[in-house]
Amino acid sequence: LAKTTQPISMDSYEGQEVNITCSHNNIATNDYITWYQQFPSQGPRFIIQGYKTKVTNEVASLFIPADRKSSTLSLPRVSLSDTAVYYCLVGDDSGGYNKLIFGAGTRLAVHP
Amino acid sequence: DAMVIQNPRYQVTQFGKPVTLSCSQTLNHNVMYWYQQKSSQAPKLLFHYYDKDFNNEADTPDNFQSRRPNTSFCFLDIRSPGLGDAAMYLCATSRGQENEQYFGPGTRLTVT
Numbered sequence: 001l002a003k004t005t006q007p008i009s010m011d012s013y014e015g016q017e018v019n020i021t022c023s024h025n026n027i028a029t030n031d032y033i034t035w036y037q038q039f040p041s042q043g044p045r046f047i048i049q050g051y052k053t054k055v056t057n058e059v060a061s062l063f064i065p066a067d068r069k070s071s072t073l074s075l076p077r078v079s080l081s082d083t084a085v086y087y088c089l090v091g092d093d094s095g096g097y098n099k100l101i102f103g104a105g106t107r108l109a110v111h112p
Numbered sequence: 113d114a115m116v117i118q119n120p121r122y123q124v125t126q127f128g129k130p131v132t133l134s135c136s137q138t139l140n141h142n143v144m145y146w147y148q149q150k151s152s153q154a155p156k157l158l159f160h161y162y163d164k165d166f167n168n169e170a171d172t173p174d175n176f177q178s179r180r181p182n183t184s185f186c187f188l189d190i191r192s193p194g195l196g197d198a199a200m201y202l203c204a205t206s207r208g209q210e211n212e213q214y215f216g217p218g219t220r221l222t223v224t
Binding site for chain 1 (some may be wrong): 116154155156157200202203204211212213214215216217218220
């Protein structure tokens with residue numbers, strides 16, 4: 001299982017774009033990159049998933065370089081409500097046994 | 113509409129007194145997971161069911177058991193809770209073994 005490395009914490013201000021980078025040097029061919037968000041006293045919530053290049057949804061964008069050894073979650077124009085822990089995970093989404101291993105995550109604090 | 117429901121949200125039990133946490137889902141997903149999350153730590157997978165097939169993580173203590181009587185319900189039984197078992201217990205579901213898991217709000221367990 002590929003291990004992920006993320007910054008422990010980040011600070012930002014309302015209205016700014018936030019980019020959180022995750023390293024996954026030993027990602028496997030079948031692994032997808034998935035990001036979750038967790039607010040205090042709540043379960044994690046799926047944000048976005050990608051395999052390569054760029055993925056965008058209504059919440060975030062995910063940038064994945066050609067070698068796939070890292071990925072960057074981009075949150076456009078953050079607000080105070082984006083203060084949360086963000087987890088980067090890699091896992092096989094091809095139908096084989098999939099176990100999500102949560103790393104330490106990145107604590108994002110958005111300030112007024 | 114609630115999709116993954118956990119009851120109760122808060123549970124207090126005494127040291128050594130068996131306790132059962134429950135999870136139900138309205139998504140008709142094949143897979144149900146139980147995670148343990150201690151304060152300021154990442155969620156840790158305890159076990160999961162793929163339909164009726166039970167998959168235990170190697171480092172999950174024997175003190176933790178699970179039952180899945182039907183597709184919609186899954187239970188976590190802690191046979192003899194210790195002080196170290198105080199944590200948030202998260203239930204999640206997924207369609208097949210995809211990376212997108214739907215988490216419930218969690219049950220916070222206190223052991224006195």
